[in-house]
Amino acid sequence: xxxxxxxxxxxxxxxxxxxxxxxxxxxxxxxxxxxxxxxxxxxxxxxxxxxxxxxxxxxxxxxxxxxxxxxxxxxxxxxxxxxxxxxxxxxxxxxxxxxxxxxxxxxxxxxxxxxxxxxxxxxxxxxxxxxxxxxxxxxxxxxxxxxxxxxxxxxxxxx
Amino acid sequence: xxxxxxxxxxxxxxxxxxxxxxxxxxxxxxxxxxxxxxxxxxxxxxxxxxxxxxxxxxxxxxxxxxxxxxxxxxxxxxxxxxxxxxxxxxxxxxxxxxxxxxxxxxxxxxxxxxxxxxxxxxxxxxxxxxxxxxxxxxxxxxxxxxxxxxxxxxxxxxxxxxxxxxxxxxxxxxxxxxxxxxxxxxxxxxxxxxxxxxxxxxxxxxxxxxxxxxxxxxxxxxxxxxxxxxxxxxxxxxxxxxxxxxxxxxxxxxxxxxxxxxxxxxxxxxxxxxxxxxxxxxxxxxxxxxxxxxxxxxxxxxxxxxxxxxxxxxxxxxxxxxxxxxxxxxxxxxxxxxxxxxxxxxxxxxxxxxxxxxxxxxxxxxxxxxxxxxxxxxxxxxxxxxxxxxxxxxxxxxxxxxxxxxxxxxxxxxxxxxxxxxxxxxxxxxxxxxxxxxxxxxxxxxxxxxxxxxxxxxxxxxxxxxxxxxxxxxxxxxxxxxxxxxxxxxxxxxxxxxxxxxxxxxxxxxxxxxxxxxxxxxxxxxxxxxxxxxxxxxxxxxxxxxxxxxxxxxxxxxxxxxxxxxxxxxxxxxxxxxxxxxxxxxxxxxxxxxxxxxxxxxxxxxxxxxxx
Numbered sequence: 001x002x003x004x005x006x007x008x009x010x011x012x013x014x015x016x017x018x019x020x021x022x023x024x025x026x027x028x029x030x031x032x033x034x035x036x037x038x039x040x041x042x043x044x045x046x047x048x049x050x051x052x053x054x055x056x057x058x059x060x061x062x063x064x065x066x067x068x069x070x071x072x073x074x075x076x077x078x079x080x081x082x083x084x085x086x087x088x089x090x091x092x093x094x095x096x097x098x099x100x101x102x103x104x105x106x107x108x109x110x111x112x113x114x115x116x117x118x119x120x121x122x123x124x125x126x127x128x129x130x131x132x133x134x135x136x137x138x139x140x141x142x143x144x145x146x147x148x149x150x151x152x153x154x155x156x157x158x159x
Numbered sequence: 160x161x162x163x164x165x166x167x168x169x170x171x172x173x174x175x176x177x178x179x180x181x182x183x184x185x186x187x188x189x190x191x192x193x194x195x196x197x198x199x200x201x202x203x204x205x206x207x208x209x210x211x212x213x214x215x216x217x218x219x220x221x222x223x224x225x226x227x228x229x230x231x232x233x234x235x236x237x238x239x240x241x242x243x244x245x246x247x248x249x250x251x252x253x254x255x256x257x258x259x260x261x262x263x264x265x266x267x268x269x270x271x272x273x274x275x276x277x278x279x280x281x282x283x284x285x286x287x288x289x290x291x292x293x294x295x296x297x298x299x300x301x302x303x304x305x306x307x308x309x310x311x312x313x314x315x316x317x318x319x320x321x322x323x324x325x326x327x328x329x330x331x332x333x334x335x336x337x338x339x340x341x342x343x344x345x346x347x348x349x350x351x352x353x354x355x356x357x358x359x360x361x362x363x364x365x366x367x368x369x370x371x372x373x374x375x376x377x378x379x380x381x382x383x384x385x386x387x388x389x390x391x392x393x394x395x396x397x398x399x400x401x402x403x404x405x406x407x408x409x410x411x412x413x414x415x416x417x418x419x420x421x422x423x424x425x426x427x428x429x430x431x432x433x434x435x436x437x438x439x440x441x442x443x444x445x446x447x448x449x450x451x452x453x454x455x456x457x458x459x460x461x462x463x464x465x466x467x468x469x470x471x472x473x474x475x476x477x478x479x480x481x482x483x484x485x486x487x488x489x490x491x492x493x494x495x496x497x498x499x500x501x502x503x504x505x506x507x508x509x510x511x512x513x514x515x516x517x518x519x520x521x522x523x524x525x526x527x528x529x530x531x532x533x534x535x536x537x538x539x540x541x542x543x544x545x546x547x548x549x550x551x552x553x554x555x556x557x558x559x560x561x562x563x564x565x566x567x568x569x570x571x572x573x574x575x576x577x578x579x580x581x582x583x584x585x586x587x588x589x590x591x592x593x594x595x596x597x598x599x600x601x602x603x604x605x606x607x608x609x610x611x612x613x614x615x616x617x618x619x620x621x622x623x624x625x626x627x628x629x630x631x632x633x634x635x636x637x638x639x640x641x642x643x644x645x646x647x648x649x650x651x652x653x654x655x656x657x658x659x660x661x662x663x664x665x666x667x668x669x670x671x672x673x674x675x676x677x678x679x680x681x682x683x684x685x686x687x688x689x690x691x692x693x694x695x696x697x698x699x700x701x702x703x704x705x706x707x708x709x710x711x712x713x714x715x716x717x718x719x720x721x722x723x724x725x726x727x728x729x730x731x732x733x734x735x736x737x738x739x740x741x742x743x744x745x746x747x748x749x750x751x752x753x754x755x756x757x758x759x760x761x762x763x764x765x766x767x768x769x770x771x
Contacts, residue, residue, distance in 0.1 A: 080322075085365050088514055088530075095538040096507070104322035104361070113319060127538045134531035 080108050081138040090141075091131050097124035109149070110158050122152050189263050190239055192231045194424035198417055199255055199393060200231055206429050207408045207436075215402055215409065223249065239264065251275030254282075255392035255421070278395060285325055285357065285394075287313035290387050290422075292415070292451075293326070294376040294442050295367040296554055297595050306584070306600070307438040307554070308367075309412045312360050312377070313391070321377075322361040327394060329355050329414040331404040353404030353414070355397045368459045375457040376554060378442065380450045386422035393421045408433060412441035419450070426450060435560075435583060440771065442555040456550045460515055464634060466548045467508045475505060480633045482509035483516075486525075487532035499540040506536035507545070512634040557593025558742055558769035560584050564606075566746075566765035570653065577618065577763070579606040587626060587705060588712045588746060590738040590769070597628030597639075597667065597675055597705065604645075617656075621645040628677050628705065630669035639667040639677055649685065649728065651757040659685035663701065673707040683720060697722040711737045729753045742769045 081087050086101065093099030098120055106119045123130070123145075130144045149155040197204060201215040219226060224237035241249050242257045243266075250257045250272060257271060272278055291312040311327040318324065331351035367373040382390070403409060413436045416428045426448040445451060458466070468476060482490055482505060494502045510533040513526060564579035581604040585594050604621040624643035631637060642662035649657050663681030670676065683697040703716030713735045720728045734748040746765045752758065 080361070083361065083365065085369050086361070091534055092507070092510060092514075092537070095534045095541070096503070096543070097541050098544060100320070100322075104320040107318075107320040108323060116319070124538075124541060128535070131531075131534065134527045 080105065081142055087138050087141065094123045094127045094130065097121065105145075109145075111155070115154055115158075118154050119149075122148060122155060189265075190232075190235050190260070191263060192235055195389070195421060196235060196259060197231055198420045198424060199259060199396075200234060201402075201417060202231060204429070205432055207413065207433060209403075209405075209409065216400055217403075218400060221396075221400055223253075235260070245271070246274060248274075251278045253396050254278060255389060255396055258389075258392060281395065282391070285313055285391055286315070287325075287387055287391065288316040288384065289314040290380045290382045290390065291321075292378040292380055292442070292445060293363070294378070294438055294554065295363075295371075295373045296376060297373070297598055297600075307373075309415050309438045309441050310363060311415060311418070313387075314379075322359070322364065324360045325357050326360040326363045327355060327357060327415075327418070328363065329353055329402075329411045332401075349403040349405040349409070351404045352401035353409075353411075354401055355394060355414070357394070364457070368457060372459040372461040374459045374462060374551070376442070377455040377457060378445065378451045379453045379455070380419075380445070381452040382419075382422050382450070390418055390422040393418065407435045410436055412436045412438045416441060416444065419445070423450070437560050437583060439554045439557070440560055443559075443771070446555055454553060456548075456553075458548045460511070461635060462548060463545075464508070464511050464515060465632075467504070467511065467545060468632070468634075469546070471504070471508075475501070476508075476633045479505045479508040480512070482506065482533065483513050483526075483529065485529060487528060487535075490529070490532055490536060494536060500543045503537050503540040503543040506533045506540070507543075508634075509533050510537065515635065552593045554593045556741070558585075558590045558744075559771045561770050562589070563768045563770065564765050565768075566763050568761060568763035568765075570761050571759050574611050576609045577606055577765070578608075579604070579765075581605070586624070587628075587714055588734050588736040588748075589767070590736070590741065590744050591707060591710070591712055592738075592741065596707070597626075597630065599624065599626035601625075616653075619645070619647050621647070628667040628675055630667050630675055632669065638664055639679070640664040641679060641681075650687075651752055651754045651759045655688040655690065657685040657687045659683060661685075665701075675705045676703065677705070678702045681718070681720070692724060695722055695724050695726075697728075699728075711735060726755045736767070743767065744769075 081090065089099070089101035090105055093102035093105075102120055102123060103116070105123075106116050109119075111119045126144075126148045130141055130148065132144075146159055150159045203210045203213060203215055205211055214221070216222075222229065222234060223241050224230075224233040238253070238256050239260045241247060242253065242260060245268065251274070254272060254275075260266070261268070261271065272282075291314055293310045293312055295308050295310075297307055310329070312321065313325045313327065314321065315324070331353050364375070367375055402414065413433075416436075420426065420428045428444055428448055471479070478493065482493060485493060490506075494505065497505065510530055513530050513533070517526070560583045562579075562581045564577070564581075566577040566579070568575055568577060581601055583602050584600045586599045586601055587597070601621060601624040604619070604624065606618040606620075608616045608618040610616060621643055622645040624641075624645075626641040626643075628639045629637035640663065642660075644660040646656055646658055648654070649659065661681060661683040663679040665677060665679035667675055667677040679701045681699055681701055683699075685695050685697070686693060687695065697720045699718060699720035701716060701718035703714060706713045714733070716730075716732045718728075718730045720730075722728070729752070731751045732749070734746065736744050736746040738744045744767045746763075746767055748763045748765070750761045750763075752761075
């Protein structure tokens with residue numbers, strides 16, 4: 001009970017900070033690989049009406065938070081890697097060589113189904129290069145993925 | 160008004176001679192209101208209480224006919240008139256309406272929306288071959304989500320990843336300035352406008368599967384390309400439209416059913432009256448209507464974590480937990496004795512657990528280094544792939560939402576019969592298939608009794624009862640809690656009736672795959688009928704065990720409550736329910752209660768029937 005009340009009290013405070021805000025330079029949100037977030041209390045109550053705060057987007061208005069969504073990694077107008085929580089998933093999949101996030105990444109880069117396994121292998125072997133430290137940003141990761149693909153004779157055609 | 164139609168017809172022809180050639184054969188009497196037209200206008204044909212016989216939409220901009228003498232027929236005629244000219248801007252607003260009329264009147268234009276640049280851009284972007292209904296299931300610790308939610312997804316044929324697919328979501332637009340109580344209240348009473356939104360599906364995965372730890376069920380529907388076309392075109396017509404959002408009936412699920420009915424008007428999706436539209440019932444409706452082609456389960460992050468625990472020894476789990484707090488050097492040391500695959504597994508488990516913690520609160524800088532190093536360990540020991548996640552029983556295969564109970568019992572020496580009705584939804588002992596173990600949500604649980612004397616007695620009314628038992632393990636430490644309120648008979652005598660509110664919090668644990676135990680600290684406020692004190696307060700604790708025994712459910716609990724009027728209550732309850740079939744169950748329950756005045760024992764043998 002108390003938890004619910006606390007959550008209720010927090011809604012007004014946290015609803016302003018969108019949990020899924022896209023990242024990138026100029027966004028005002030840091031992009032640290034392991035940055036946490038505190039969106040949970042908001043979600044507890046938002047789930048009552050499955051609501052969103054502010055304007056409902058309708059497909060064409062995403063990615064308008066002043067963020068730079070340039071590059072091949074832009075995803076539905078947002079930066080895939082810049083989305084909260086995506087970078088950590090991609091990092092995990094890349095360290096293991098497979099997973100849903102890595103598949104999604106390959107799709108967003110336009111990698112054909114026939115080259116997907118190759119892409120995953122290349123990412124696996126370049127993990128330490130792409131995620132070179134714990135403070136790497138989404139932008140740096142994106143740049144390095146591009147560089148790795150460019151120097152691979154199969155994947156270079158996608159860059 | 161039959162004379163009205165030819166008049167409009169003449170008007171149309173007269174005003175737009177350019178279109179006249181193509182439309183020489185138009186017969187306005189061909190304009191026929193049918194189910195699809197009613198759905199395009201969001202007419203309430205007796206489906207919910209409010210706005211019966213009217214459109215759910217109240218915005219004038221949604222209607223092209225005069226609002227004073229408005230009818231679906233008048234709207235059809237006015238729409239035909241206004242959408243007829245090739246250059247009509249309204250076509251860009253109402254592409255589905257245009258198509259409906261064009262089909263009825265046989266208009267044949269190659270590119271009717273050539274001048275609608277914005278619409279065409281959008282339409283190309285949301286091109287879809289397949290429609291998927293998505294049901295994020297209950298989230299244990301959030302009462303508001305226990306009914307679940309429904310949304311839809313637009314898929315391309317053979318897509319390798321659905322992260323980039325568009326999700327169609329109907330939800331309330333809330334005001335960030337509002338405080339939490341106003342928020343919940345308004346949500347129930349329709350104070351917020353509801354709107355359709357189109358967002359990348361990855362946002363929804365993050366919201367439900369990553370952040371709220373809700374499993375998601377995805378049902379691929381068998382709508383044809385033509386039917387999906389109708390749905391998408393109509394969706395565009397709703398982009399500026401606000402509906403009132405009511406939590407109970409005019410909610411996400413009802414709106415999605417309407418949307419599907421636009422695609423396939425012949426499907427029995429909106430039959431009968433409902434006071435509540437529960438998302439899982441929506442899934443059942445769609446299944447009954449034969450729309451489901453296949454089903455896919457998307458596990459939440461918590462379930463993925465639990466899967467990682469399977470097959471690990473207690474010592475290994477402890478080791479993984481320890482890794483979460485170690486420095487990089489210490490991690491290497493701790494893992495030195497393990498084989499590469501185990502190293503990878505333990506590092507992966509620790510990483511996932513660390514990420515899970517961080518999703519709900521910010522962690523210190525040091526953990527960042529730990530998490531990163533765990534990834535390096537995983538990478539250095541790559542080759543392990545986690546086992547496929549066991550798919551639980553599907554929610555739509557669970558018992559129906561309403562329950563009727565017939566019972567016979569004994570209160571001390573006195574026999575009685577009892578009739579109970581509960582419009583929704585599930586308690587701990589109900590047939591468990593398809594429901595989250597340890598989650599209970601009941602509204603308006605009513606009971607009447609016929610005593611041995613032949614007298615009928617209103618016995619009990621729980622307005623709401625929510626029970627959450629969220630097991631703690633090495634890695635996740637949720638709180639368990641319950642709250643209930645209404646009218647009950649809490650003392651050792653059958654009188655008096657009390658109005659009450661009771662709640663508590665505590666912890667729960669899982670033992671093996673089928674036993675759970677819990678402990679709550681609890682408080683209670685009550686007002687006893689015909690008693691001088693307005694409110695009596697109480698505090699105490701409750702301990703209990705829940706078990707699943709070969710599909711039957713068992714519960715044993717004991718509680719103590721100390722009251723402000725120097726009275727007390729000690730209670731021991733036992734319950735056991737045997738599922739006879741999906742929609743039937745037999746329940747045996749016993750309850751012992753002792754207070755300052757006396758003690759009593761009550762036994763009950765009940766037949767429970769679940770229905771829609």
